[in-house]
Amino acid sequence: MSGPGRLALVVGSGDLVPQAIAAARDAGWEVRVLALHPREDLAAEQPFQIKVSRPDQVLREIRRFKATHVCAVGAMHMSDRERESFAQFAGEQQPESKGDGKLSQLGSALLRMLGLPFIGVHEIVADLLAPEGPFGAVPIEGDLLRTAEFAVSTARKAGALDLGQALVVAGGRVIATEDIGGTDELLMRCRVYRDRGLIGDGHGYIVLGKTSKPDQPLHIDLPAVGIRTVELAREAGISAIAIEAGRTLVIGRAEMVAAADAAGIALIGFAIPNG
Known part of the structure; x- marks a missing residue:
């Protein structure tokens, strides 16, 4: 990457944004700063409030700022109507998926209109x-390692359908997949399943797998994980968090690893071909 210039920072939710x-x-x-969602903690930035239904205004603001680069950070949530408007503006007329994977491609198309590097x-x-291999103090081997491998490989297959980036497995079966509610709600659902006796207690190791989508x-x-992921995983009875090395953001790594170690949750990154 070339030296610093003028950066248009498109932000969503999450602790990584101010960092x-x-x-x-x-x-x-x-x-x-161009904000997709209102954030009181960014008031001093006087952010440009994005209306996804008017992507032309976003492009106009980026041009007005004379940005040399664009970066997106934080979780981005859109309604179905906003997704449709966004897709139509980018020239997508086919009645196919408007899921998160498709919107990532459309975001790239909008930036090509600007002619700016992302x-x-x-x-x-x-x-x-995320690094490759274990990166916490809790060992991962045997059945737990095999379950972790199954979790990340199956998460990638789910991503090919443009579902969420994460799922939870118990032993050799998928018990829940991420949906529009995101990873936090996925883990909260799994806590309910555990409390009802549907998972855990002899049903096999419970593992969270999270990867990017193909291409x-x-x-x-x-995809991103952090200390909140660990806290919710602990409540759900999860034994390991398996993520894609080199393509997953680990937010607050030292704090996350310390929390996982304290909770007895193993952390591991797997290298996965992007395709």
Whole structure:
């Protein structure tokens, strides 16, 4: 990546957003924040409030700022109507999926209209991408390792259908997949299943698997985990969190690893071909 310039930072929800803004400024970027969702903690930034139904206004603001680069950070949530408007503006007329994977591609199409390079948040905030192999103190081997391998490989297959990026398995079966509610709600559902005796107690190790979707660009909507993931995983009785190495954001790694170690949850990254 070339040296710092003028960065249009498109932000969603999550704790990584203020960290990315601060890191960009520390690196010498001039930053203009464009917010998909209202955020009181960003009031000092006077962000441009994005209306997904009017992507032309977003492009106009980025041009007005004279941005040299664009970056997206944080979780992005859109209604079905907003997704349709966004897809139509980008020239997508086919009656096919408008899921998150498709919207990532449409986001890239909009940036091609601007003729600007799109950089990933991992290029701004150091040490965000998950490493390959175990990265916590809790050992992972035997049946737990095999279950973790099954979890990430099955999560990638679910991603090919443009479902969510995560799912939960118990032994050799899928028990729940991520939907529009995101990973947090997936884990909260699994806690209910555990409380009802549907999972755990001899049903096999419970593992959260999370990966990018096939052919997903590295700079848009990468899966992310953090200390909140660990907290909810502990409540759901999950024994391991298995993620894709090099394509999953690990937010607050030191704090997340410490929490996982304390909860007895194994952490592991798997290298998966992007295709």
